[in-house]
Amino acid sequence: MRTVFTLFVVSCGICLACSRARTYTLRGQVIAVDRGRQEMTIKHEDIHGFMPGMTMPFKVRDARLLEGREPGDLVEATLVVEDANAYLSSVERKAHVELTAPIPPPRMNVLEPGQRVPDVRLTDESGTMRMLSDRRGRIVAVTFTYTRCPMPDFCPRMDQHFKRVQGEILADAGMRDRIALLTVSFDPAFDTPQVLAAHAQRVGADPRLWHFVTGERDAIAAFASAFAISVIREGSNAADITHNLRTAVIASDGTLLTIFNGNDWTPADLIHALRQAH
Numbered sequence: 001m002r003t004v005f006t007l008f009v010v011s012c013g014i015c016l017a018c019s020r021a022r023t024y025t026l027r028g029q030v031i032a033v034d035r036g037r038q039e040m041t042i043k044h045e046d047i048h049g050f051m052p053g054m055t056m057p058f059k060v061r062d063a064r065l066l067e068g069r070e071p072g073d074l075v076e077a078t079l080v081v082e083d084a085n086a087y088l089s090s091v092e093r094k095a096h097v098e099l100t101a102p103i104p105p106p107r108m109n110v111l112e113p114g115q116r117v118p119d120v121r122l123t124d125e126s127g128t129m130r131m132l133s134d135r136r137g138r139i140v141a142v143t144f145t146y147t148r149c150p151m152p153d154f155c156p157r158m159d160q161h162f163k164r165v166q167g168e169i170l171a172d173a174g175m176r177d178r179i180a181l182l183t184v185s186f187d188p189a190f191d192t193p194q195v196l197a198a199h200a201q202r203v204g205a206d207p208r209l210w211h212f213v214t215g216e217r218d219a220i221a222a223f224a225s226a227f228a229i230s231v232i233r234e235g236s237n238a239a240d241i242t243h244n245l246r247t248a249v250i251a252s253d254g255t256l257l258t259i260f261n262g263n264d265w266t267p268a269d270l271i272h273a274l275r276q277a278h
Contacts, residue, residue, distance in 0.1 A: 022050075023078055025048075026078070026079045027074075030075060033071065041057045042058060056151065059088070113257060115256055117248075118223060125199075126193065126207075142247070146185050158263070161265075163204055166205070176208075178252070184214065186221065188216070230244050246261055246262075252277070
């Protein structure tokens with residue numbers, strides 16, 4: 001009887017886990033294929049009930065889905081969205097249309113470790129304006145997101161990582177007073193202080209340590225580009241934003257220590273870097 005009950009509980013858990021996965025039909029044009037990362041960048045139409053049309057990379061768990069795929073392919077795919085991940089479970093080629101000239105990426109002057117991070121004026125979720133240099137004396141971890149980002153393994157994952165890092169820092173008396181976390185929005189038109197405050201509360205940011213900030217759009221874009229953040233806007237709508245992910249650690253003297261690329265790093269990786277920082 002106990003065995004039957006255990007199997008029932010396990011099967012229910014599996015069903016509940018499965019029920020959290022949502023599937024959507026995605027239609028669009030392939031812009032790039034990265035087989036090393038098992039990733040396909042697609043400029044897609046609106047995904048009904050989930051997100052507006054935009055250009056962004058999508059992971060595949062089965063590398064065979066990338067076989068024969070090339071930029072210009074018109075595809076219909078199945079997008080699976082779980083609590084913390086999203087991926088394509090099927091990709092069907094419908095036709096091929098040559099790509100128009102790509103949008104040139106913004107010019108960047110990317111920092112190297114040891115170089116001084118440029119100063120920038122930032123407005124936090126309370127509406128308070130401060131310079132980045134006002135945090136001199138603290139080690140700062142900074143990442144770049146926007147609140148309307150719908151993909152769970154992009155901006156929401158950065159929030160989840162910072163939440164776990166925040167917990168580790170607050171539990172360590174030796175770290176609490178010497179570290180700051182900054183999440184910088186590159187969508188200031190929508191991410192006003194009021195929006196950032198609501199988002200900060202929703203994700204559990206402790207204002208003693210973690211702030212959501214933004215600033216004047218061009219200034220934020222220039223600041224982000226120093227960390228090799230590429231933000232491409234195909235229109236005036238935030239849905240037209242295409243961006244990558246980078247998370248930096250800035251030393252207490254204002255110089256760059258290290259940068260984590262993409263979304264593959266873990267909270268433990270960042271905690272280790274912060275413990276080693278000075």
